[in-house]
Amino acid sequence: MKSFLIFVALFLVTLSSPKTTVAQSDISSGYDVIKAMYEKYEGRWYQTLEFKQNTTFYGQDGKVQRTQIWYEAMDMPGKLAIKFDDKESNNGILFNDGVQYGYANGKMIQELERVHELLVLGFDVYHQSPDVTATQLAGTGFDMEKVYEDVWQGRPVYVVGVDAPDSTVRQFWIDKERLYFVRNITIGRNNTIQEVQFNKYEQLGEGWIAPEVVFYANGFKGLLEEYSQIVIPDSVNEAIFAPETFVTAEWL
Numbered sequence: 001m002k003s004f005l006i007f008v009a010l011f012l013v014t015l016s017s018p019k020t021t022v023a024q025s026d027i028s029s030g031y032d033v034i035k036a037m038y039e040k041y042e043g044r045w046y047q048t049l050e051f052k053q054n055t056t057f058y059g060q061d062g063k064v065q066r067t068q069i070w071y072e073a074m075d076m077p078g079k080l081a082i083k084f085d086d087k088e089s090n091n092g093i094l095f096n097d098g099v100q101y102g103y104a105n106g107k108m109i110q111e112l113e114r115v116h117e118l119l120v121l122g123f124d125v126y127h128q129s130p131d132v133t134a135t136q137l138a139g140t141g142f143d144m145e146k147v148y149e150d151v152w153q154g155r156p157v158y159v160v161g162v163d164a165p166d167s168t169v170r171q172f173w174i175d176k177e178r179l180y181f182v183r184n185i186t187i188g189r190n191n192t193i194q195e196v197q198f199n200k201y202e203q204l205g206e207g208w209i210a211p212e213v214v215f216y217a218n219g220f221k222g223l224l225e226e227y228s229q230i231v232i233p234d235s236v237n238e239a240i241f242a243p244e245t246f247v248t249a250e251w252l
Contacts, residue, residue, distance in 0.1 A: 030146065034130045044126075049076075050231050052228050069086070098113055115139060117136075146160065146162055146163040147161075150165070160173075169185075183195065198210035198212075212224070212226055
């Protein structure tokens with residue numbers, strides 16, 4: 001009887017034990033960071049998202065050149081629809097599973113393969129295998145073997161892509177505690193140092209959202225995105241993510 005009770009106790013402990021996850025002390029590579037992000041929010045991070053975006057473009061003199069309203073919808077992983085000016089617009093951009101489509105006046109004018117690394121780092125990472133995410137990011141030029149710890153806006157972060165401070169190498173920054181994306185640095189044309197920041201994070205459901213996204217080139221602000229009317233919809237019209245029906249599909 002005693003042996004049976006011990007067996008039952010061990011069985012119950014096994015059932016109640018959480019699955020093995022990456023401990024922060026075990027993080028020694030970019031892959032470990034990605035895996036920790038996935039495991040922290042697996043099954044909890046929202047899958048669909050809609051918001052209105054105020055988009056501000058700046059000149060090199062720091063003055064506002066123009067503003068525009070964008071409407072955006074996501075179905076993760078891999079799908080992002082953007083309509084310019086209003087949801088019924090014939091103009092916009094669609095990202096669907098590694099392909100970028102551009103539309104003007106109701107016609108598709110662009111189709112090219114592209115891994116949208118901000119979509120991957122900010123959202124898709126919580127909905128797909130860490131192996132898939134790591135492969136996508138390595139394919140865009142990040143060295144997934146390298147990582148070091150730093151501080152960003154007063155919070156500890158993991159910096160992936162380098163093993164010491166170096167602003168001339170592709171890298172992305174992840175909040176160490178909350179495990180969300182906050183910053184990346186990439187190299188553009190003519191060795192332009194490009195930087196993107198996800199700022200002012202707030203909780204959304206069991207995940208997070210950064211309602212301010214800022215783009216810099218050689219230290220100059222070029223683009224500001226400000227989100228409003230942020231919702232997690234019960235469902236989205238899948239037709240808005242299909243290249244053939246992107247223009248005509250109605251947003252729910």
